[in-house]
Amino acid sequence: MKTSVVDRFIRYAKIHTESDPASESFPSTSRQLNLAKLLVEELKQVGLVDISLDENGYVMATLPANVENAPTIGFIAHMDTNPDMTGENVNPQIVHYQGGDIILNPEKNIVLSPQDFPVLNNYIGQTLITTDGNTLLGADDKAGIAEIMAAVEYLVQHPEIPHAAIRVGFTPDEEIGRGADRFDVQKFNADFAYTMDGGEIGELQYENFNAANAKIFIQGRNVHPGTAKNQMINALQIAINLHQMLPPHLRPEHTDHYEGFFHLTHIQGSVDSAEMRYIIREHDRQRFEEMKALLLRAVQFQNELYGSERIKIDLRDSYYNMKEKILPVMHIIELAKQAMLDVGVTPIIRPVRGGTDGARLSYMGLPCPNIFNGGHNYHGRYEFIPVESMEKAVQVIVRIAELAIQD
Numbered sequence: 001m002k003t004s005v006v007d008r009f010i011r012y013a014k015i016h017t018e019s020d021p022a023s024e025s026f027p028s029t030s031r032q033l034n035l036a037k038l039l040v041e042e043l044k045q046v047g048l049v050d051i052s053l054d055e056n057g058y059v060m061a062t063l064p065a066n067v068e069n070a071p072t073i074g075f076i077a078h079m080d081t082n083p084d085m086t087g088e089n090v091n092p093q094i095v096h097y098q099g100g101d102i103i104l105n106p107e108k109n110i111v112l113s114p115q116d117f118p119v120l121n122n123y124i125g126q127t128l129i130t131t132d133g134n135t136l137l138g139a140d141d142k143a144g145i146a147e148i149m150a151a152v153e154y155l156v157q158h159p160e161i162p163h164a165a166i167r168v169g170f171t172p173d174e175e176i177g178r179g180a181d182r183f184d185v186q187k188f189n190a191d192f193a194y195t196m197d198g199g200e201i202g203e204l205q206y207e208n209f210n211a212a213n214a215k216i217f218i219q220g221r222n223v224h225p226g227t228a229k230n231q232m233i234n235a236l237q238i239a240i241n242l243h244q245m246l247p248p249h250l251r252p253e254h255t256d257h258y259e260g261f262f263h264l265t266h267i268q269g270s271v272d273s274a275e276m277r278y279i280i281r282e283h284d285r286q287r288f289e290e291m292k293a294l295l296l297r298a299v300q301f302q303n304e305l306y307g308s309e310r311i312k313i314d315l316r317d318s319y320y321n322m323k324e325k326i327l328p329v330m331h332i333i334e335l336a337k338q339a340m341l342d343v344g345v346t347p348i349i350r351p352v353r354g355g356t357d358g359a360r361l362s363y364m365g366l367p368c369p370n371i372f373n374g375g376h377n378y379h380g381r382y383e384f385i386p387v388e389s390m391e392k393a394v395q396v397i398v399r400i401a402e403l404a405i406q407d
Helices: 002-013 032-046 118-123 139-157 235-244 285-306 323-329 331-342 357-363 387-406
Strands: 049-053 059-063 072-078 093-096 102-105 110-112 127-130 165-171 192-198 203-205 210-219 261-269 273-282 311-319 370-372 384-386
Touching: 002 032, 002 127, 002 139, 002 387, 032 049, 032 059, 032 139, 032 165, 059 139, 072 139, 072 357, 072 387, 102 127, 127 387, 139 165, 139 192, 139 384, 139 387, 192 203, 192 331, 192 357, 192 387, 203 331, 210 235, 210 285, 235 261, 235 273, 235 285, 273 285, 285 311, 311 357, 323 331, 323 357, 331 387, 370 387, 384 387
Parallel strands: 072 165, 072 192, 192 370
Antiparallel strands: 049 059, 059 165, 093 127, 102 110, 127 384, 203 370, 210 273, 210 311, 261 273
16 A cells, blocks of 8 residues: 555656646646646556546546445545646656755755654654645645545455545646646546645644625826826825725635735736736635635725726626535544544644635535645645655545444
């Protein structure tokens, strides 16, 4: 199991699959299909059936149950990596960690240190997979893919283990919010599913943010500053004013746990015009609606202040808190918890401060909470994953498939 999951992860991590939010194609980058095609071949080698790769880049396959009247459980992971940092030429490093600093790149003096990331102290004596300091690692979510593949391979190789049917799903473009856009829930045909897209060992998540995106365009009026009095309307100043109307304590750097935020992700422009982009996140649906209303009131106020419709806003919901859809089927949470306990993992129930494919899928009729894959520090050069956590994730998948037939 260990060799399988590690070798698979390193193989997948080296394949460039970065998604592109500016692309209008689906998947957003054709390079994701390189991994998709490899996975199709490996699924055939493992011995799964009903293997497909559709025109949108979704990979699906089935491991049939080896007992009668068993449910069908989905396990899902995404193939793309986040565009915040390059996923090209990923060079994973294996470190037998004994504590202290890890030199990722001596030439550039890039160091993974427990002073900056105290969680490293939890893994002294374990084997870590890190970056070489030049790219992200891609454990989000190629670790999830490797764990699912290793788990179904193990079950195929051990037919004496009674298990439910497993549907495997690998998706494109999760990192840019499109992972569930064209997911065929009916074709997937699972009773429920889990995304293997969490973080540290033990995470089990069935609550996530409600999410919205806002694009704001500001039209100013530029005249020579020497004759600007009572004539110039500075679009950049309006942007500043607008941002300052939002509560500063509701910014990502000041929030945690269930607290939501306004996050200014992009601003550019000149005196003549400016653009801003926000993401809005909040676990509670009522507060989520109030936050959107607050942004709209701020835009209205600035428009009234400057005497015309100088600000235009496009505000759209992205996804909602899956909790509403999971509460009626809490047995799938209890199933995952018991599976973790059975393999020696302490469940950590915490909300996702973000979103997963599972949030969207839950509202599409497929209840889909999120399970750890073991990674840390996603989307950057300090990303790492303990091998032992990956092995436990494989064991959890296998145990869920076993336990499900006992319900």
